[in-house]
Amino acid sequence: MKHEPVRKPVIPSYPTLSQVSKISCMKSIPKLAAVTAITATIALAASCGDDKSSKGSGANILMDMMAGKDPFATTEEILEGYVEVYTEPTDPTTDPTEEVLMGEETVDTEEVYWAGGMDTYTEETDYMIDGDVAVNTEPSET
């Protein structure tokens, strides 16, 4: 086994919560649609030859797209404070993001997990279990 630092790891191709919130709040689209659309734009950007499609880029492309702009012009990476340049897609008609957005329906939230906070045992919890494990790593603040 080696203890070697990782340089330029594969960046997750799914969005952060703040990206999703930004899209779903500003455009009033369901959360699932926002998540899948950003994921699709990240994949699309990567397939266009930009292997630096980092966190933030998918959301930014999508925001531009929804604002009627050309999504694959220069996209400023805001979250990380640096600039990325995306190349033009070879065939814009194959944009998977549009399909995702158009076909999406309202997300059914699963009350069994979220309703009522900690009131029943079966809900997802933020218990810490001793012995190296946080079942949910978010500390309970309320």
Place this chain on the structure above:
Amino acid sequence: MRRLTLVMTHQCNFDCKYCLQKHEDVFMPVELGEKAIERMRQELLSESSRKDSSDRSSDDPEETSSTKVQISFYGGEPLLARDRIEHLVKYANERIGGMPGYSVRYEITTNGLLLDESFLSFAKKNRILLALSHDGLAQDQVRLARGGKPTREIVDQKLEMLLRAFPETIIMMTIHPDYVDQVADSIAFFHEKGIRSVSLVPAHGERVSWTEEKFRRFSQQMEKVKVLYERWNQGDGYFRVIPFENKIRNYIRQKDADSAMCHFGCHKLMVDADGKYYPCSHFIGRDGFCIGSVEDDVDEAKIRTLESRRVEPEICRACDLRFRCRHTCACANHGHTGSMAEVSALQCEYEKLTIRLADEAAAAMIREENPRFVERMYKP
């Protein structure tokens, strides 16, 4: 401080092959447990009065919702001190549960041997989360009873009893390097039994020995676990592999992987059976890591001294995964290498592995537009 762990005993009725704890006949006196709970109550009262004086006019619903407090019972095997636990739960219900604005819940990690219907009924009534330590198909090779007897048959019966009372029971699985080839089948066994949450961690310490070959085989097993995780979360399915879910959740929230860990008494306080405070289960009884006692209160200067030694390992500073990795977790580092500022190769490889697999699984489930997964992970 809203999380308190009481080490009820050092004694255990198991003799697991990786366990580093000395099985001494030490039990926490009930009076000491009461004092620790009383200390917690006093702190919560101070916190409550500080909050009142700083913002009396708040209409924020979050300010008025109940604050959750967690008390855990730890061991050895905590159910060897079952009568004391029952007493302390009742005591904490009265002293803390009765405080306006606070609700108290409990957690016990047990090997399951002493579970019975009567205790399960008590647990249900008192909101006690029971986590079961079970090593799946390797149970009889690794988790033996004192005297060397196998335990799987009886613990499997207890698991079924537990699941009837608590369908959301969590399994805590430790991977012994000599039995790595059964990991995926063990997870499948738990799934078949009806378990929906499994945590797993590689065993470490002087009683086990990981080699490159063993870790390679473990990685292969984890690849299979990832496939199962994706499969069992399709449609209406729901199955949590907790190491994956923690990595995904922290990335989505852009949280440092270490941010919610123990941090030397900041997020939780561990009270040993003799009343001494420690920052984490790993440090119990270790010289130099006591951070006060029930009698003398928390030693803030000692916490600051320990915190100053918890530095980012030199080798990790060049790593682009460091914000997603538990490389600054003092107890994990100390457990693996004997130093709080050094990460073991095992820990490093395990972190890389879980991050990669978690990301692959998350991306696949999102691509499939899995609404249940997305809702779970993107809950604000």
